[in-house]
Amino acid sequence: MISHNVLDQLKAIVGEKNVFADTISVSSYSYDATMLSGTAMATVFPVTTEQTVHLVKYLDSVNIPLVPRGAGTNLSGGTIPMENSVVVNFSRMTKILEIDTENFVAVVEPGLVNFDFQVELEKYGFYYPPDPASYKATTLGGNLGECSGGPRCFKYGVTRDYVLGLEVVLPDGQIIQTGGRNFRSEPGFDLTRILVGSEGTLGFITKIFLRILPKPAAKKTMLAIYNEVEDASQTVADIVAAGIVPTTLEMMDNILINTAEDATGAGLPRDAGALLIIEIDGHEVDMDAQVEIIAEICKKARVREFKIARTVAEVDQLWLARRVVIGSVARRRPSYSLQDVTVPRSMFPSAVKEIVKVRKDYNLDIGILAHAGDGNFHPLVLFDQRNKDEVERVHAVEKHICTMALALGGTVSGEHGIGLLKKHFIEMEFSATAMESFKKIKSAFDPNHRFNPGKIM
Template sequence: MSALVGLDVSIRERLRGIVGAEHYSDAAEDLYCASYDATLEQARPEAVVYPASADEISRILRLANEAGFAVTPRGSGTGLSGASIPVAGGVVLILTRLNRLLEINADDLYAIAEPGVITQTLADAVAKQGLLYPPDPGSMKSSTLGGNVAMNAGGLRGLKYGVTADYVMGLEVVLPTGEIIRTGAYPVKSVSGYDMTRLMVGSEGTLGVFTKMVMKLVPRPEHCESMLAVFADMAAAAETVSAIIRAGVIPATLEFLDNVTINCVEDFKHVGLPRSAEAILLIETDGVREAAQREAEKIVAICHGHRAAEVRRAADAAERDRIWEARRAALSALSRVRPTTILEDATVPRSRIPEMVAGVRKIAATYNLQIGIFGHAGDGNLHPTIQTDQRDTEEMARVEKAVDEIFALALSLQGTITGEHGVGLVKAKYLKDEFGEEGVRAMRAIKRALDPNNVLNPGKMFR
């Protein structure tokens, strides 16, 4: 990273020549807008460019290798790990002009999109043809598909449908050295060569820039049933999650809110959540009408059998919306309480959720912090959310220690440091705790092989 250089006048001129003067900027406000994401991290680039094609991106990366400056890809900047922050200065490559939805193929069940397409735009377009694009991150109204693929974003439907990686059939990628390659295939099956698609998915803009993506679609389920189950103790809620799966039912969605989160949501949205509950589970089944209904009945019985104090089943779309409003509002509700919100995504096997929740509570008590917990119970993907104040240095020191302990706890429970938000900047220091020096060395070797001059998104993933 230290070998990288700044942008001199001639490099800036050549960048303008590649993208056109109107798609290049070094105005302070544009540099500021490319300097942050949804974390507390910030760093300014020296220029931003808005390329319109793979060829322009290839020429920018060839120039970066020749001159030695850093290039950081950026979608909508909604990331929760600092992965898009240009810590080495240089150029930010903003991919929002590449925003065409090129094809929806209802026979072969795929869509071809450019990376700047907003996730919700794809979901809406395929829904009109009776199809479903399942990955539904909470940020889907603003995140780009390129950002989703780069971070392997998850969402509420992860339990039944999987994450973004499960829906990427192929990519067009500009490699860090400027060559343009194609990965994957259009048929549902292909075992041709190394699985470069899987390598690229989740690579956080460090191994290549995606310029076209073939995304898998599925038929839209005919019907869904939503439920809300209230628990007076955490262990009962967690046991219910395991019991549902053991009974052979895989709900589309199985979400969890703890008591802190329930009360913040209630203060904010007044949706009628029981304030004294220790935990609630929000559950949805989908599929053929009769099957979704039968599964819902099974789930209601399991909840009652596991000491649920109350189970509400949505009678109509309005009631369903009210149930999901509670989950959609969780992060915003927790964020209103203190000036700074730190959202983590430590993830454990779902059977270890009770230990994880108890451990996070103990950590909160040890460091005298308010931590709400919500998340994708079915995936074991919890979001301990710390309500704090960045300006209070003493409190932030306690927050840092608490975060270290949360990740150590997740790893001790056979978990992972990140279920969906990625490593980026903020979790780079924990990567070797998960994979060891050797594991990280193997990852670095891949990075070096594809990016020998370390120009593409340097300073991320590894520390």
């Protein structure tokens, strides 16, 4: 419980309508998109940097930790409130401060929803490449916190590659600016990079300078359907080896094809072993030659059907299936555990094989979804959280898959972050020296462990 005195102070800082400490509100900020939960003392919505500074300084003075939050769609437990903390909710800081298409820069507040930003950019013929599957709901601040990826990373990179600069409130209440408006990097510690993906453990982002790009002149979306998932994974390896850099190489296996089809009725073949969505973009005159090479590669890998989307509607339909696939598994089983391991691309076929094996060994439904071009897997382990035995097997599978990824030279998190969920696996990935280095970073920024306690380490 939070004391009246603290509550009054918080209200004085952000205003009556931006502080909530009733049971219902507190309970509503106890979760995110994982199965974890915690308990906050209160939720506050700062709407300016100055308010954020005051909140940080005040809460520091009364020894209350702070947990940042946007839309709470993350898949790592990064926004689960720990240790009786106050949730600092940035979702009411939604302004687009500037869109400067001439200089490829946009300045936004952290609570702006990725989708709302894209809609605005669209008016100028521009876009912002990182678009995680949840982009319709996620805030950009949250995207930065977790360093989100999305299906376009193969060619365009992840969130960190589009952040030019930040305004940050440090745990001692000090405001700093890192980077700037320029794309050229600067000598010195790259503070911007260490902050992106730090899940709010080092500082709270209150203003973001982003790089935006003009929409590519041309784009081709292809669909390749396979009888066997192994053939799809061979295609991925071959495309990369051929030196083609698609914007997207997404893979879904039979289980997910079916759940996505249930949700969308997009017309996906229910009996296929796997499918790949392949997208390339660039200059109009370069498209056909690349499509030809890709078609050839698919053919060699025993593709059953190879389609090129002819209309915008066809393209949208393909993407719709991909975007809803994670949620759609609930049609099969009520709960899912979403993994986020990455392996080197050459290990992609081995990883697919291993996951197919795990499916049998643990007797669990596991749908395989992958940003295949990046080697980033999202195996979806399906179960019912009310079934204790199943839950235990799911945890065993989680560990198995992480261990596999590390054994194949990969990582336990490709784009979702560590949060609470992967904390137990992070020591498997990093040496003691690396863990010690992380602690040094944390100590330099937040010696009193005030910001998002318990996350990452």
